[in-house]
Amino acid sequence: MTASVTIGEFSRLTHLSVKTLHHYHEIGLLAPARIDASSGYRRYETAQVPVAQLIRRLRDLQMPLAQVRAVVEAPDVQTRDQTLRLHLDQMERELAQTRDVVASLRSMLTLPVGELAVEYRFMPAFRAYAVTDRVSRDSIDEWCESTFGLLGEIAGRYGISATAGATYGDEFFTDDVGEVVGFLPVAPDQPAIDRVGLVDLPASYFAITRHDGPYADFDRTYGALGSHVAEYCEVAPGPIRELYLTGPGDGSAPSDFRTEICWPIQRIPTPKG
Amino acid sequence: MTASVTIGEFSRLTHLSVKTLHHYHEIGLLAPARIDASSGYRRYETAQVPVAQLIRRLRDLQMPLAQVRAVVEAPDVQTRDQTLRLHLDQMERELAQTRDVVASLRSMLTLPVGELAVEYRFMPAFRAYAVTDRVSRDSIDEWCESTFGLLGEIAGRYGISATAGATYGDEFFTDDVGEVVGFLPVAPDQPAIDRVGLVDLPASYFAITRHDGPYADFDRTYGALGSHVAEYCEVAPGPIRELYLTGPGDGSAPSDFRTEICWPIQRIPTPKG
DNA sequence: CTTGACCCTCCGGTAGGCGGAGGGTGGAGG
DNA sequence: CCTCCACCCTCCGCCTACCGGAGGGTCAAG
Numbered sequence: 001m002t003a004s005v006t007i008g009e010f011s012r013l014t015h016l017s018v019k020t021l022h023h024y025h026e027i028g029l030l031a032p033a034r035i036d037a038s039s040g041y042r043r044y045e046t047a048q049v050p051v052a053q054l055i056r057r058l059r060d061l062q063m064p065l066a067q068v069r070a071v072v073e074a075p076d077v078q079t080r081d082q083t084l085r086l087h088l089d090q091m092e093r094e095l096a097q098t099r100d101v102v103a104s105l106r107s108m109l110t111l112p113v114g115e116l117a118v119e120y121r122f123m124p125a126f127r128a129y130a131v132t133d134r135v136s137r138d139s140i141d142e143w144c145e146s147t148f149g150l151l152g153e154i155a156g157r158y159g160i161s162a163t164a165g166a167t168y169g170d171e172f173f174t175d176d177v178g179e180v181v182g183f184l185p186v187a188p189d190q191p192a193i194d195r196v197g198l199v200d201l202p203a204s205y206f207a208i209t210r211h212d213g214p215y216a217d218f219d220r221t222y223g224a225l226g227s228h229v230a231e232y233c234e235v236a237p238g239p240i241r242e243l244y245l246t247g248p249g250d251g252s253a254p255s256d257f258r259t260e261i262c263w264p265i266q267r268i269p270t271p272k273g
Numbered sequence: 274m275t276a277s278v279t280i281g282e283f284s285r286l287t288h289l290s291v292k293t294l295h296h297y298h299e300i301g302l303l304a305p306a307r308i309d310a311s312s313g314y315r316r317y318e319t320a321q322v323p324v325a326q327l328i329r330r331l332r333d334l335q336m337p338l339a340q341v342r343a344v345v346e347a348p349d350v351q352t353r354d355q356t357l358r359l360h361l362d363q364m365e366r367e368l369a370q371t372r373d374v375v376a377s378l379r380s381m382l383t384l385p386v387g388e389l390a391v392e393y394r395f396m397p398a399f400r401a402y403a404v405t406d407r408v409s410r411d412s413i414d415e416w417c418e419s420t421f422g423l424l425g426e427i428a429g430r431y432g433i434s435a436t437a438g439a440t441y442g443d444e445f446f447t448d449d450v451g452e453v454v455g456f457l458p459v460a461p462d463q464p465a466i467d468r469v470g471l472v473d474l475p476a477s478y479f480a481i482t483r484h485d486g487p488y489a490d491f492d493r494t495y496g497a498l499g500s501h502v503a504e505y506c507e508v509a510p511g512p513i514r515e516l517y518l519t520g521p522g523d524g525s526a527p528s529d530f531r532t533e534i535c536w537p538i539q540r541i542p543t544p545k546g
Numbered sequence: 547c548t549t550g551a552c553c554c555t556c557c558g559g560t561a562g563g564c565g566g567a568g569g570g571t572g573g574a575g576g
Numbered sequence: 577c578c579t580c581c582a583c584c585c586t587c588c589g590c591c592t593a594c595c596g597g598a599g600g601g602t603c604a605a606g
Binding site: 006007008018022039040041042175176 | 586596
């Protein structure tokens, strides 16, 4: 019913290279059925072909070996399918993101950089419900989804109509991972509630511009605003803020999103000359 | 019109991490405008923001840095767009392939492995127009497309109705790169022509099965046939052959493709018992 | 003058293997 | 029995595109 083959033959059966089979053996993902004691030659069984092919399929889908291992070692079909579905969802998200980036690249190459309307504004200190986390850039989309889902729900429950926003610590940009605070402004006497804390955001001057469109294009506006600030303002310490005037929570399309980007500055610059 | 900023500020402007900027400096992809001689601090210009953002966009699309370099250093818009289009095409191909693999994975998990109809056949030696190349597995699709496009055109021109095929050296499977020969059988007195050579394929016995469906599923049939051969036959040296009974050249859908996979064996096995 | 936030370089590691060196094995032909 | 050649072994380094951290210099505010 099953026959023993050398690694080279197994390679032909599975379309996995010998080097790859060595690697899978070394990490214990797919060990040969037995190993000749005297020569050290690996012997595989033809019964191992299907699992090797499953691994190959999953790798073709860019699934990391750790997840592949989880799939092939899954104790039951439910667990296995769960992991598979997770990965397919992940891939779908990446696909959507790729489409966004392509669109954004196209617009970047065709549209010239427009005039930048920068406004200087003093924002007084205020209190807010806030979710604070150390977030990496990779996971920022999911984090925002869950955080602003929660804050939006709270806003609805308490009848709060303020604009939600977030602050991004410098680390978030320089190290790709840093403190992010999603906030929803409230009255100073608002009671604290579960799952979100109450924080006080400090007053500061800001150079502010509005970003119109999807979040994938943020860097262009950041670049334009930051360049403006570098040229005309004195930068103040403290995190950059974003105010989500119109976002996914309002049932709008990405092209209708409106976001204010607020760059902390020391003071309102005096006109040059 | 442009201001000088530190690496940290530049990081905020471009959403590239400091480590990444170091790296791009080291490989000479994006060097700071100047470097302070005494402190060694990098100073970037705000004028460099757009190119940094272009790089970021391209990296978001998984473009290798070598290609990114080709784009940002392109002498003119034509060259640049050419490279970009190439990459977008590449991505589109990968997307299509991903869809295939997902479909194939689904079928693999739902459909049980069917009965395998193996036929033993002696194939006499024959002469063929042939294209021989060292091909890697990554590029096999494109190679086949161009090779069988050429052979199909020749077949049309000379009124040859034979079935085209290919041989795949062992290396192709064990090392992911090896000699592949695309062939189109011809009469022994056929004249040689440009761009394709005349080769003589040796006679041999083969264990043969037909693969019905898209090429993404080949490994399953290879595994089934190879397992059968390992169990019942004596393997002969020489490359595996594929005969493309119905393929893309016939205007068929992938699900209608018919391919014979021919595994060289020493002799027709005697029934066991 | 100190403090803390920056910045520097250098070294090592990550995933998922590939490439090659140096050397042992196995079976077929002479 | 010898030899040949294809096959197999292990080990080491390399690849991409960075990340993490150590160890140490720099700069501006207080």
